[in-house]
Amino acid sequence: MALLRRKQRDDQPIASIELPECTPICDTEPRQWVRVSGKVVRMTARPTSGQPALAISLSDETGIVTAVWTGRREIGGVTLGRKIAIEGVAVKHGDHLEFTNPGYTLLPK
Amino acid sequence: MNVIIAGAGSVGRYMAGQLQDSGHSVTLIDNDPKVVAQGQATRTPVGVTWCLGDACEVATLKSVGTAQADVVAAVTGDDEDNLVVSLLSKQEFAVPRVLARVNNPKNEWMFNDMWGVDVSVSTPHLLTGLVEEAVTVGSFVRLLSLEGGKARLAEVTLAEGSPAIAKELTDLGLPRESTVVAVLRDGHVVVPRGDTVLHQGDEVLVLVSGGVEDDVRRALVG
Amino acid sequence: MHVIVVGCGRVGSEVALNLAAAEHDVVVIDRRIESFRRLGDDFKGTTMVGVGFDRDVLTEAGITPDCAVAAVTSGDNSNILIARVARETFGVDHVVARIYDPRRASIYERLGIATVASVAWTSARVLRHLLASESTPDWIDPSAKFTIVERRVPAAAAGTSVANIEASAKGRVVVLARFGEATIPQPGTLLQEDDVLHIVIPADHAAQLEAALHHKEGSH
Numbered sequence: 120m121a122l123l124r125r126k127q128r129d130d131q132p133i134a135s136i137e138l139p140e141c142t143p144i145c146d147t148e149p150r151q152w153v154r155v156s157g158k159v160v161r162m163t164a165r166p167t168s169g170q171p172a173l174a175i176s177l178s179d180e181t182g183i184v185t186a187v188w189t190g191r192r193e194i195g196g197v198t199l200g201r202k203i204a205i206e207g208v209a210v211k212h213g214d215h216l217e218f219t220n221p222g223y224t225l226l227p228k
Numbered sequence: 229m230n231v232i233i234a235g236a237g238s239v240g241r242y243m244a245g246q247l248q249d250s251g252h253s254v255t256l257i258d259n260d261p262k263v264v265a266q267g268q269a270t271r272t273p274v275g276v277t278w279c280l281g282d283a284c285e286v287a288t289l290k291s292v293g294t295a296q297a298d299v300v301a302a303v304t305g306d307d308e309d310n311l312v313v314s315l316l317s318k319q320e321f322a323v324p325r326v327l328a329r330v331n332n333p334k335n336e337w338m339f340n341d342m343w344g345v346d347v348s349v350s351t352p353h354l355l356t357g358l359v360e361e362a363v364t365v366g367s368f369v370r371l372l373s374l375e376g377g378k379a380r381l382a383e384v385t386l387a388e389g390s391p392a393i394a395k396e397l398t399d400l401g402l403p404r405e406s407t408v409v410a411v412l413r414d415g416h417v418v419v420p421r422g423d424t425v426l427h428q429g430d431e432v433l434v435l436v437s438g439g440v441e442d443d444v445r446r447a448l449v450g
Numbered sequence: 451m452h453v454i455v456v457g458c459g460r461v462g463s464e465v466a467l468n469l470a471a472a473e474h475d476v477v478v479i480d481r482r483i484e485s486f487r488r489l490g491d492d493f494k495g496t497t498m499v500g501v502g503f504d505r506d507v508l509t510e511a512g513i514t515p516d517c518a519v520a521a522v523t524s525g526d527n528s529n530i531l532i533a534r535v536a537r538e539t540f541g542v543d544h545v546v547a548r549i550y551d552p553r554r555a556s557i558y559e560r561l562g563i564a565t566v567a568s569v570a571w572t573s574a575r576v577l578r579h580l581l582a583s584e585s586t587p588d589w590i591d592p593s594a595k596f597t598i599v600e601r602r603v604p605a606a607a608a609g610t611s612v613a614n615i616e617a618s619a620k621g622r623v624v625v626l627a628r629f630g631e632a633t634i635p636q637p638g639t640l641l642q643e644d645d646v647l648h649i650v651i652p653a654d655h656a657a658q659l660e661a662a663l664h665h666k667e668g669s670h
Contacts, residue, residue: 150295150322170342170538189342190538191562195608195643207560208295210322219319219344220560222629225609225640284527286553308503308527312554320557334504338531342538 141204144182149211155184156204156226164192173197177205184209186218194223202226229253230297234283234313235304236263239329243301245273255292257283284312286320294321303329303349311343318344368445371433379437381409384448386430391450398422400447403440409433451581454479454511456502456532457523461548463488464573465520465580470494477511480523503531508540518544518580526550533563546579556630562644564602565630575600588648597653598624603645607663613637618662621651 141156157179165174165187173188175197186205188194197203207221229252233240236258248254255277258264264280267273281288283302294300300317302310310328317323328343330336330350339348349372372381386392392400397408397420411418412431418424426432436444451474455466458480466489470476476495479502480486486497500507502521513519519542521532526549533547546564549555555565564579579602587597607615612623612635626635627646641647651659 167341189561190534193605194562195605196640197608208320208322210324220557222560223642225642227638227640284554285551286557306527308525308531311531312527316554316557337505338503338535342534 141179144177144179144184144216146181147184147209147216149209149216152206152208154204154206155179156202156224157184159197159199159201159203162197162199177203182215184216184218185212186221186223188220196225197223202228229299230293231255231299231301232257232289232292232294232297232317233301233303234258234309235302235329236260236267236278237303237305240301240303241267241273243303244276248273248275253277255279257281257288257292259283284309284316286316289313289316289321294323297321297323299323299325299327301327301329303327305331307331307335307338311338311345314339314344316344368441368449379435380441382434382436382441382444384432384434384445386426386428386432386448388428389450390428390448391446392426392432392448393428395426396422397424397426400426401443402434402447403443405437405440406444407435409435451475452512452514452517453477453520453580454508454513454517454536455520455522456480457521457529457548458485458488458497459522459524460488461573461576462520462522465522465576466495467493468573468577479507479511502528503535505535505539508535513540513542515541515543517542519546520576520580521545521547522576523548526554530554530558530563533558534561537563544580546576548576552630559629559644564644567630590653595653596650597656598648598650599656599659601647601649601659601663603641603643603647604663605643607641607665608643610641610662610665611637612639612641615641615647615649615659615662618665619649619651619655619659621649621655621659624648624650 141154144155147153147155157177159175160178161176163174165172170190171192173191173193174185176183176185203226204224205218205221207218209216209218231247231252231254233244233254234257236256240256244254244256257279259282261280264278268278279292294317300323302313304310307330314326314328317326325346326344327347328339328345330339330348333350336350339345369383370380371383408420410433411420411424432448434444453469453474454477455462456479458478466476466478470493477498478495479498479500481501483499498511519536521529523529529547529549533545536542536545546566549558549565552567555567558565566576566579578600588600589598616622623635625632625648
């Protein structure tokens with residue numbers, strides 16, 4: 120993340136895409152909007168009710184969350200080993216949190 | 229429990245009243261100012277909190293505390309609204325249990341986890357089922373669809389000649405993916421156990437997962 | 451291309467007429483037969499009375515994964531249903547939904563549905579999103595040297611940095627909209643599938659922009 124933080128220069132635009140401020144996964148709670156980042160450690164197709172769905176497991180050093188995108192088989196740039204951030208409201212799914220159709224940000228390799 | 233009901237028609241108001249009576253905390257959302265005004269003025273159903281707004285908008289759902297709700301019931305007369313309310317409830321507020329009403333049976337196929345629906349209730353289906361239950365003896369009547377159609381609650385009234393009569397439940401050969409939930413006999417509910425013996429005229433309520441309906445039908449109807 | 455337009459209101463009829471005039475194979479679906487009057491007598495496409503998220507109606511309208519679907523009825527909820535059924539049940543890639551409520555639009559964008567906001571929309575914009583090959587400019591400067599082009603980022607460009615696109619097309623990204631929210635990106639911002647770019651480029655660099663957007667990440 121430090122790579123992409125630059126010193127404010129006079130010619131920099133005022134409003135810009137801010138880099139995600141992320142919560143360590145171990146500190147996250149269900150049913151609250153949260154943003155986490157980590158590495159995609161698992162990716163599976165998880166068809167349900169006859170429709171495709173993409174499921175990933177995301178790990179930062181403190182824990183794991185899962186995310187499911189309904190109706191899709193793949194998302195550009197989301198691959199095994201990729202660092203991404205996801206944000207949204209998650210449910211408690213067994214021993215971890217699960218996000219459904221969260222927003223995501225591809226992070227630099 | 230905190231329950232939010234979208235749609236204050238007769239179904240929504242009935243549900244609200246019943247749930248509030250049982251001690252739950254109920255909020256009713258409706259987009260019609262006259263309906264909400266009347267509900268607030270007459271204080272019916274008793275104890276229910278009213279909200280005037282479009283339940284399909286995130287702001288409305290947020291304002292009624294959906295983030296803390298245990299159950300959202302989308303029971304408007306419009307299938308599209310019910311699906312969108314369900315999706316928002318599940319995806320934006322992670323509501324543990326989302327129930328949605330199906331108005332047009334043609335749309336039933338969408339009422340599942342794709343739209344955040346945990347339990348779908350098809351009013352016409354249910355009504356038909358209840359009518360069938362009342363008049364039909366000896367056939368397999370589907371009452372309610374759960375888990376997006378993966379499980380069904382069905383009812384069979386044992387007719388003369390049913391292979392299940394005079395048998396203990398354990399001897400019926402019912403498949404593993406089915407459970408006899410209750411036996412209604414002479415106006416009371418018999419809690420089923422392995423050694424419960426079935427009689428002609430018993431109404432057997434059984435929970436079945438999709439694949440084994442035929443096996444259950446064979447065991448109870450013949 | 452086979453295009454299904456659901457909703458024959460002002461913009462739906464305009465979209466249908468433009469598509470038919472451009473020799474596309476158009477089917478217009480609307481719940482009310484009176485709506486088709488907006489198409490006039492010379493409309494070369496087909497009309498169908500029906501509900502646009504009904505699977506049988508869509509099948510009868512000739513829906514296939516290679517076609518395009520524009521959900522442009524007057525109801526946000528109908529449009530999102532139509533869009534999801536088209537995408538997820540029928541596997542259609544080119545789907546556009548008209549959504550009035552920007553808050554919900556951002557939620558639907560997270561489902562991978564291309565939405566066109568009611569505020570800024572015209573049939574031209576719907577067409578631009580529907581047929582990815584169309585890149586009619588938002589603006590051309592008076593000297594005709596520069597144009598601002600609006601483009602949806604394809605999956606192939608996911609992971610490419612804004613700086614890379616800018617360098618290849620010799621332009622600057624003015625605004626990047628992601629999940630319905632518009633922002634001014636940093637050069638290091640990585641593009642994602644379905645991002646909407648508004649990029650100012652030299653008028654003769656449209657081809658370079660297209661090439662840059664279809665160039666897989668890591669091959670720069």
